Amino acid sequence: MIHVYTGNGKGKTTSAIGLSIRTAGYGKKVLFTQFVKDMEYSEIKILKTILNIEYKRYGKGCFISRDPDDEDIQLIKNGLKEIKDLIEKNDYMLVVLDEVNIALKYNLLTLEDLKFFFNIYKDNLNKDLVLTGRYAPEELIEIADLVTEMKEIKHYFNDGILARDGIER
Amino acid sequence: MIHVYTGNGKGKTTSAIGLSIRTAGYGKKVLFTQFVKDMEYSEIKILKTILNIEYKRYGKGCFISRDPDDEDIQLIKNGLKEIKDLIEKNDYMLVVLDEVNIALKYNLLTLEDLKFFFNIYKDNLNKDLVLTGRYAPEELIEIADLVTEMKEIKHYFNDGILARDGIER
Numbered sequence: 001m002i003h004v005y006t007g008n009g010k011g012k013t014t015s016a017i018g019l020s021i022r023t024a025g026y027g028k029k030v031l032f033t034q035f036v037k038d039m040e041y042s043e044i045k046i047l048k049t050i051l052n053i054e055y056k057r058y059g060k061g062c063f064i065s066r067d068p069d070d071e072d073i074q075l076i077k078n079g080l081k082e083i084k085d086l087i088e089k090n091d092y093m094l095v096v097l098d099e100v101n102i103a104l105k106y107n108l109l110t111l112e113d114l115k116f117f118f119n120i121y122k123d124n125l126n127k128d129l130v131l132t133g134r135y136a137p138e139e140l141i142e143i144a145d146l147v148t149e150m151k152e153i154k155h156y157f158n159d160g161i162l163a164r165d166g167i168e169r
Numbered sequence: 170m171i172h173v174y175t176g177n178g179k180g181k182t183t184s185a186i187g188l189s190i191r192t193a194g195y196g197k198k199v200l201f202t203q204f205v206k207d208m209e210y211s212e213i214k215i216l217k218t219i220l221n222i223e224y225k226r227y228g229k230g231c232f233i234s235r236d237p238d239d240e241d242i243q244l245i246k247n248g249l250k251e252i253k254d255l256i257e258k259n260d261y262m263l264v265v266l267d268e269v270n271i272a273l274k275y276n277l278l279t280l281e282d283l284k285f286f287f288n289i290y291k292d293n294l295n296k297d298l299v300l301t302g303r304y305a306p307e308e309l310i311e312i313a314d315l316v317t318e319m320k321e322i323k324h325y326f327n328d329g330i331l332a333r334d335g336i337e338r
Binding site: 001003005007009010011012013014015016017018019021022023024025026027028041042043044045046047050093094125128141144145146147148149150151152153154155156161164165166167169 | 172174180183185190196197212219262294313316317319325333334335
């Protein structure tokens with residue numbers, strides 16, 4: 001099944017982490033990958049210690065303060081290739097592409113580049129794929145089997161509070 | 170800070186798990202508690218192995234097919250008491266009350282019963298409380314510092330697909 005976690009609220013990446021913990025707890029293998037993010041958040045320390053979870057990160061930072069460049073595109077391209085190789089060699093029940101929607105939004109990759117994944121996971125009850133990030137494009141929502149919009153109703157960021165270690169990263 | 174994860178979409182409990190993993194990865198203590206749920210989902214096997222996370226469950230099942238009874242109320246009452254004792258004795262950075270919104274919805278407890286928590290966590294940048302579950306009441310949304318609505322845009326349950334181990338539980 002293909003899951004999309006999108007929207008402007010808190011809870012997209014943490015949901016993907018939680019689902020990974022659930023699948024790993026069920027005794028099945030998980031590949032958790034992150035795009036765009038340039039640092040390992042606090043949770044990664046734990047994910048790396050869990051036997052059933054494999055972690056990979058591709059990217060050199062977000063695009064709030066700069067435009068993406070050729071190196072960003074190359075990192076994502078190499079990442080997708082490595083993920084495909086890993087999927088072909090391993091029996092993952094769950095694969096997470098964290099923040100991949102941001103890469104789509106900034107045209108660092110296209111839905112065509114993700115066709116390999118859609119062919120495996122669409123309508124497949126035995127294997128799940130999670131794509132997270134704001135701005136999931138309408139065509140991806142069409143393709144997905146499950147879409148949750150994490151909708152911000154209220155957030156302390158709007159009161160000038162900054163991201164905190166252990167809570168936002 | 171007080172977080173509420175509500176709405177009819179997938180991702181409320183998994184977000185709370187993911188946040189717990191993040192806080193634990195940051196080296197801080199977490200108390201993860203569950204109400205209403207009568208079984209340990211797959212993720213609990215992993216949570217219990219993580220040094221910084223303490224896990225407690227209070228309840229004997231959901232109220233889809235039955236009405237809550239006195240035993241449900243007593244279990245929740247005892248649970249809240251134990252949680253308060255644990256909070257007073259331990260320096261948790263994060264406390265999760267998973268599915269507590271359901272207990273509120275079914276009048277198994279009132280917002281007044283949660284006042285102890287609100288006094289500690291409201292506007293507190295150093296300690297966070299997460300309340301999850303559908304049907305968060307309006308008064309709780311008023312009190313919270315952060316509210317995300319996990320909104321179902323699309324779900325395979327609507328195509329007759331049943332909950333799967335390792336993904337939904």
